[in-house]
Amino acid sequence: MAKKKFKAESKRLLDMMINSIYTHREIFLRELISNASDAIDKIYYKALTDENLEFDRSNYYIKIDIDKENRILKISDTGIGMTVEELESNLGTIAKSGSLAFKKDNNLKDGYDIIGQFGVGFYSAFMVADNVTVISKALGEETAWKWESNGTSGYTLEECEKDLTGTEIILKVKENTEDDQFDDYLETYRLKSIIKKYSDFVRYPIKMDIKSTKLKEGTEDEYEDITEEQTVNSMVPIWRKNKNELTDEDYENFYSEKRYGFDKPLKHLHVSVDGMIRYDAIMFIPESMPFDYYSKEFEKGLELYSSGVLIMEKCQDLLPDYFSFVKGMVDSEDLSLNISRELLQHDRQLKFIAKNIKTKIKNELSSMLKHEREDYDKFYKSFGRQLKYGIYDNYGADKDMIQDLIMFYSSKEKKMVTLDEYVERMPEDQKYIYYATGESYDRIEKLPQTELVSDKGYEILYFTEDIDEFAIRMLMNYKDKEFKSVSSNDLGLETEEEKKEIEAANEESKEMFQFMKEVLGDKVKEVRISKRLKNHPVCIANEGEVSVEMEKILSQMPN
Numbered sequence: 001m002a003k004k005k006f007k008a009e010s011k012r013l014l015d016m017m018i019n020s021i022y023t024h025r026e027i028f029l030r031e032l033i034s035n036a037s038d039a040i041d042k043i044y045y046k047a048l049t050d051e052n053l054e055f056d057r058s059n060y061y062i063k064i065d066i067d068k069e070n071r072i073l074k075i076s077d078t079g080i081g082m083t084v085e086e087l088e089s090n091l092g093t094i095a096k097s098g099s100l101a102f103k104k105d106n107n108l109k110d111g112y113d114i115i116g117q118f119g120v121g122f123y124s125a126f127m128v129a130d131n132v133t134v135i136s137k138a139l140g141e142e143t144a145w146k147w148e149s150n151g152t153s154g155y156t157l158e159e160c161e162k163d164l165t166g167t168e169i170i171l172k173v174k175e176n177t178e179d180d181q182f183d184d185y186l187e188t189y190r191l192k193s194i195i196k197k198y199s200d201f202v203r204y205p206i207k208m209d210i211k212s213t214k215l216k217e218g219t220e221d222e223y224e225d226i227t228e229e230q231t232v233n234s235m236v237p238i239w240r241k242n243k244n245e246l247t248d249e250d251y252e253n254f255y256s257e258k259r260y261g262f263d264k265p266l267k268h269l270h271v272s273v274d275g276m277i278r279y280d281a282i283m284f285i286p287e288s289m290p291f292d293y294y295s296k297e298f299e300k301g302l303e304l305y306s307s308g309v310l311i312m313e314k315c316q317d318l319l320p321d322y323f324s325f326v327k328g329m330v331d332s333e334d335l336s337l338n339i340s341r342e343l344l345q346h347d348r349q350l351k352f353i354a355k356n357i358k359t360k361i362k363n364e365l366s367s368m369l370k371h372e373r374e375d376y377d378k379f380y381k382s383f384g385r386q387l388k389y390g391i392y393d394n395y396g397a398d399k400d401m402i403q404d405l406i407m408f409y410s411s412k413e414k415k416m417v418t419l420d421e422y423v424e425r426m427p428e429d430q431k432y433i434y435y436a437t438g439e440s441y442d443r444i445e446k447l448p449q450t451e452l453v454s455d456k457g458y459e460i461l462y463f464t465e466d467i468d469e470f471a472i473r474m475l476m477n478y479k480d481k482e483f484k485s486v487s488s489n490d491l492g493l494e495t496e497e498e499k500k501e502i503e504a505a506n507e508e509s510k511e512m513f514q515f516m517k518e519v520l521g522d523k524v525k526e527v528r529i530s531k532r533l534k535n536h537p538v539c540i541a542n543e544g545e546v547s548v549e550m551e552k553i554l555s556q557m558p559n
């Protein structure tokens with residue numbers, strides 16, 4: 001049996017691959033299972049056009065076997081198999097993808113479910129194995145072939161025996177070293193959890209022999225150890241199921257299975273878009289704030305799948321910061337992946353999906369605000385601050401997305417109201433949206449500055465968070481109504497006539513005021529008669545548009 005060498009560049013590529021493309025070693029299993037699933041898909045596509053070929057789903061599966069003693073891990077499939085030529089060209093030449101060629105030969109549009117395209121996934125097996133044997137019998141062939149390699153010096157090919165059409169990938173798992181643990185890949189529970197994590201939604205059953213202890217039949221207290229073949233993947237992802245067949249409970253289970261949060265989500269959104277770019281998404285609006293939400297540790301992002309295979313656990317690009325509380329996943333067949341399938345190029349498809357999702361979330365929140373106000377109040381308590389930050393972010397670039405979603409406490413309603421509700425209620429003669437800033441609602445209520453505005457019958461919004469006034473400044477106005485602090489100099493309450501009266505009175509007492517100003521010196525800028533006080537003898541007003549409270553915050557900020 002002649003030993004063939006990998007081509008020189010192949011060998012270099014292989015070294016590079018093994019050591020650098022993949023950051024998580026455990027993905028070797030994802031790659032081998034994806035190949036097996038591709039191989040079954042190929043029979044399926046062939047059966048669509050070949051009437052002599054039948055596709056009976058029950059004959060197609062992937063099987064994982066462990067032989068701990070001999071350190072063997074075997075991944076078998078009943079897929080299309082490889083001829084000797086294919087073994088040579090697909091596995092003997094690195095970066096040659098038989099799957100990509102298959103897609104081209106069969107005119108399958110890009111994005112068809114077959115996953116392989118780069119021709120490197122197979123070699124990830126060498127991250128955990130120091131020897132790999134592939135035994136394959138191609139569809140319609142009489143003989144089977146065995147390909148074997150230690151990954152560095154080349155490979156051998158010889159004829160061998162195999163009953164069923166399909167492929168077996170046999171890994172001789174590396175021995176543990178001081179720095180590296182490989183024993184794990186011979187443990188059923190570990191392999192099962194890797195399958196669950198990356199390959200749960202592969203369309204064909206992934207089977208394993210699983211040991212358990214069961215009550216012996218016919219007895220009441222005698223137990224026996226049995227080994228049962230079990231399917232470990234759930235196959236059909238919930239997001240591919242028909243929405244009408246899913247209950248709230250199904251979604252809630254998914255939420256907790258995925259550990260998106262420990263609370264019960266307030267809302268779920270199930271989106272299936274079938275346009276130029278196809279994608280499915282399930283997203284949740286949580287009720288309570290994760291404990292680290294407003295800390296540096298918190299990472300936003302949605303899970304990203306490509307044709308049912310997990311690519312990224314937290315894809316940040318899918319969510320704007322102001323919707324960072326949203327949990328969930330996106331699955332698309334139309335993503336352009338880079339070679340390691342771990343990272344995405346920042347491509348147009350992803351941007352498109354992100355933009356789409358942003359609007360869906362906004363619409364969902366708007367509808368919740370309108371139709372499920374109690375839930376919205378709960379949501380807002382947890383995440384309202386983040387929305388307000390969102391207005392301030394990027395110099396208000398996305399304020400239109402958010403301004404209808406924010407709420408403030410109202411002096412009139414004694415509860416949280418939206419800007420829209422405020423403006424709708426404004427009397428005709430009211431020019432501004434008034435707000436008052438302070439530490440708490442109680443404190444604000446006692447502010448002398450609120451008196452005049454309230455007496456006019458106008459509503460005042462209470463700002464108690466640092467971000468409030470900053471966000472409002474970024475908005476400038478809402479539905480053409482400007483915002484006005486109750487502590488600003490010109491409240492816009494007097495009629496023209498009243499204004500003249502005050503001017504005249506000020507003029508009359510000019511000398512006295514000048515004397516007062518001299519006594520008080522720099523402590524005040526000006527002393528004048530005001531109509532703004534009723535029960536309080538004096539108050540401090542500010543000249544510009546910035547409220548006294550905001551001035552306080554600004555003066556505390558490091559320069």
Ligand code: ADP
Pocket residue numbers: 031035036039077079080081082090091096097098099100115116117118119120121122123167
């Ligand atoms: P990719 O999947 O990106 O094409 P891989 O390195 O994972 O690259 O696999 C290389 C090629 O080897 C595949 O394209 C396919 O033609 C072939 N192949 C690998 N595993 C199998 C398998 N289990 N059954 C049939 N063909 C396979």
Ligand code: MG
Pocket residue numbers: 031034035115116117119120121122
């Ligand atoms: Mg592959």
